Structures are given as C-alpha cells and as structure tokens.
Amino acid sequence: MNLPFKKHINGIHPYEPGKPIEEVERELGLARVIKLASNENPLGSSKKAQQAVRRAIDRMQLYPDGSCFYLKEKLAQSLGVTAEQLVIGNGSNEIIELLARGFLSSGDHVVTSELSFLVYPLITKVCGSELRMARMIDFRYSLPALLELIDEKTKLVFIANPNNPTGTYVTQKEVDAFLKQVPPHTLVCFDEAYFDFVDAKDFPDILSVIKKGRENVMILRTFSKSYGLAALRIGYGIGTPGLIDYLNKVRQPFNVNQLAQVAATAALGDRTFLMKTKQTIIQGRTFLKKALTQMGISGTPSQANFILMDVKKDANRVFQDLLKKGIIVRSMAAYGLRTYLRVTIGTPVENKMFIKALQEVL
Numbered sequence: 001m002n003l004p005f006k007k008h009i010n011g012i013h014p015y016e017p018g019k020p021i022e023e024v025e026r027e028l029g030l031a032r033v034i035k036l037a038s039n040e041n042p043l044g045s046s047k048k049a050q051q052a053v054r055r056a057i058d059r060m061q062l063y064p065d066g067s068c069f070y071l072k073e074k075l076a077q078s079l080g081v082t083a084e085q086l087v088i089g090n091g092s093n094e095i096i097e098l099l100a101r102g103f104l105s106s107g108d109h110v111v112t113s114e115l116s117f118l119v120y121p122l123i124t125k126v127c128g129s130e131l132r133m134a135r136m137i138d139f140r141y142s143l144p145a146l147l148e149l150i151d152e153k154t155k156l157v158f159i160a161n162p163n164n165p166t167g168t169y170v171t172q173k174e175v176d177a178f179l180k181q182v183p184p185h186t187l188v189c190f191d192e193a194y195f196d197f198v199d200a201k202d203f204p205d206i207l208s209v210i211k212k213g214r215e216n217v218m219i220l221r222t223f224s225k226s227y228g229l230a231a232l233r234i235g236y237g238i239g240t241p242g243l244i245d246y247l248n249k250v251r252q253p254f255n256v257n258q259l260a261q262v263a264a265t266a267a268l269g270d271r272t273f274l275m276k277t278k279q280t281i282i283q284g285r286t287f288l289k290k291a292l293t294q295m296g297i298s299g300t301p302s303q304a305n306f307i308l309m310d311v312k313k314d315a316n317r318v319f320q321d322l323l324k325k326g327i328i329v330r331s332m333a334a335y336g337l338r339t340y341l342r343v344t345i346g347t348p349v350e351n352k353m354f355i356k357a358l359q360e361v362l
C-alpha cells in the first residue's frame, strides 16, 4: 500500500473495551448476563436525566449548543469556579485528547505511572511523543518516582486519582510535596473519573489548588460513572481561564451532543441519585472486600467503583469460566498481571452472584 501510514501509529494496539452483554448472551446462549467489567453505574442513570433526554429528542435536527452554556453555569455553581474555568468534552477521554493535541509534538515527553489508564499511552503515541512510566509501589502511584522522570521535555503528567485499574489513590501530603517540585512548563492533570466514590479523609483537594490560580494543574471529571451517563459521552476539565481558553481553541465547535448536555445538566440537579450511587458503591466495596478476604483473596484498597484482585490462578481462564456463568469481568493479563481480575462493584444482588460464581470457579 502506498498510503503514508505513520510508523508510530501502526504500532499502536487499539483500546479493547469490555465485552458487551448482548454479545455474551448471544455467543453463550445465556438468558441473564451481568457486566462487571467497565466500571459503569449499577443503578442506571437519574430519572431526571432520562426525562431531559426525552424532552430534547424532538430538537435533534439542531446543532448542539457549542458552548455548553447551561451545563457550564450549573457546574460552575456547584464547584465554586467560573464558567471560564470549565471545558466540556465528549467524555473526559476527549479532554485527554485535547491536552495531547494542544501540548504535544513529536519528541515531547509525557509522564505517568505503570498500571494506569490505557488512554494516556495511546494518545501519547498517536502524537509521536515519548511516554515515561514510573514504577508503582504496592499498586500505588509513586509521586517521587514520577518527579524523577520529569525533565525539560515533559509537557504533560497524568495522575489518575483514584487510579484505574488499581483503585488506589495518592494523598494530600504526597500531592503537596509533589506540586512543590513540578516545574512550571509541565502541566499536571489529575484525572478524577472516580472522585465521587472516594471516602478517604486524606484524599487531595486539587480544586483548591486551581482556585488559588495555579496555572499548571488541572482536573478531569466525568458523568460516565457516578452519574451513569457513559453512553452519552460527557466529561469535563477544570483549570485556570487561560488554560481552558487554550483548550477551547483545540476542540471541535460542536464536540458535545445536545442529549448529553441536557442529561448532564439534569443529573447535576439530582443529588438523591448521586448519593444513592455513592452509598451503593461504598457498601458494595466493603461487602466484596470482606467476602474476598474470607476466600483468602487479596484485593487492592480501592477508593473507586471496582476492585483489583489476585485470584492466584490464570486470570484469562478464570475470566472465561466466569463468562460461562454469565458474569463479565476484566482479566488483567494484558497489563502483565497474569493472575489478577478487575471487578466493578455491582448491585448487592450482582455482588453476591459474583462471589458465588468466583467460589465455584476457583
């Protein structure tokens, strides 16, 4: 072929999403399949968001509001920032991409940790930039190890907090020490996709850092997890007005669809759904940790809506055996963790079904 394919892009392995429920039902002839593989909301989504989408359906011929005006107003109010400090994306994934498009050129460096979100390496490689991954300690980001990798070519640092797939987090004290040493030409992006599931007291308050005007720090959050709007694709970034203005130059004019905008705006007004989700996840997490401990299985101390666990058997095999029982989880073999699974917290019934199936399979 004569097309000018780029070598560094040809070498990329595309992101593999979790298996869809319908596919497993069809392939294995199962009537009921539960998916604990993609960190989705087990309670569905807010009824208020659903109603807002129904109301917006008869305006689908119109382009969406390119500035996400109403959503930004509402978000700004709830976060205590200005609308100029918010950029909305087609999922928070899109904002990772905006950062890469805005800041990375070939030869630049991106620093993150091993065993973290796969989209960081993916997007770095697309830009022809170099990814530097620090080692984890006990499945936790080591911020001193990240610091050692930062140099004059480092444009972006990604810290998933809590991290996917480990569920672990970095503390306020660790972040304070880290931010004192990060050079001003390096933008540190705290990816807080799982922020709403945190109950740890020493979780860092990055929002305050941004409110104080720190230019090289930003936060990413999403409506996909705690608000249950993954299918609509909507997330956001928080930063200083200067940084947000720059990212707005990089994005497409109508990057966020209207159904997502109205759903997210309505979801923000449904505190009851958010609180119920949070409670379900924290209780489910406690239940699963206890049940796993009783089975002699160690799980990471997760602050997210999933647990990384060492089943001490071939993870791909255990994944297949659970699939036959109608339970989709994630094997972590592709991360080099050959005996580990990542399991999303489900409803109380789903959590019990998972534990029972795991007992049988092991």
Ligand SMILES: Cc1ncc(COP(=O)(O)O)c(C=O)c1O
Pocket: 039, 090, 091, 092, 093, 094, 117, 160, 163, 164, 191, 193, 221, 222, 223, 224, 230, 233, 234, 235
């Ligand atoms: C750490 C992390 N960041 C970002 C995302 C992307 O979320 P969104 O659905 O908003 O693109 C995920 C989703 O799995 C994630 O785990």
